Amino acid sequence: MPFTIKLGLSVMVALAAIGGWIYMGYLNQTGPQWALTFLGPFAVGSLWIFPEVMRNKADGRAK
Template sequence: MPFPIKTALSVIVLLVACAGYYYEASIGMHGPKIAIMLLAPFMVVAMWIFPEVTRRKAE
């Protein structure tokens, strides 16, 4: 995945996670709030660490 796309996707994931975190906090849900706080950074780090799967045609 190209660097600008990966960067934009990382920013979008973190912004959505922040919005979800504050929404869950505003309605008083503690469990999902903690899950969002832990899983969102994990998803971003995993996207940067693990390589993209490429498929080659059988020869």
Template sequence: MPVMIKIALSTMVALAAIGGWIYMGQLGQTGPQWAIVFLGPFSVASLWIFPEVMRSKSDARSKS
């Protein structure tokens, strides 16, 4: 996956996590708020750490 797409996805995930943290705080939900604190950065880190699955044409033919 190109680096620019990873940066864009990381930014969107981080903004969604921040928005979810603020929203859960407004509702008074502290448990889900702490879950977001863990899962947001974990999602961003996993996007960069784990490689994209690449399949060759021979793999697709052998499955059929």
């Protein structure tokens, strides 16, 4: 995946996690707020750590 797309996805996921954290705080939901505190950075990190699945002709599938 190109760097710019990966960076854009990371920013969007981080903004969604921050928005969800703020909204859960507004609703006084501390459990989901703590979950977002840990799962948001995990989702962003997983975009950078785990490789993209690449298919080739040896798999029997076309790109």
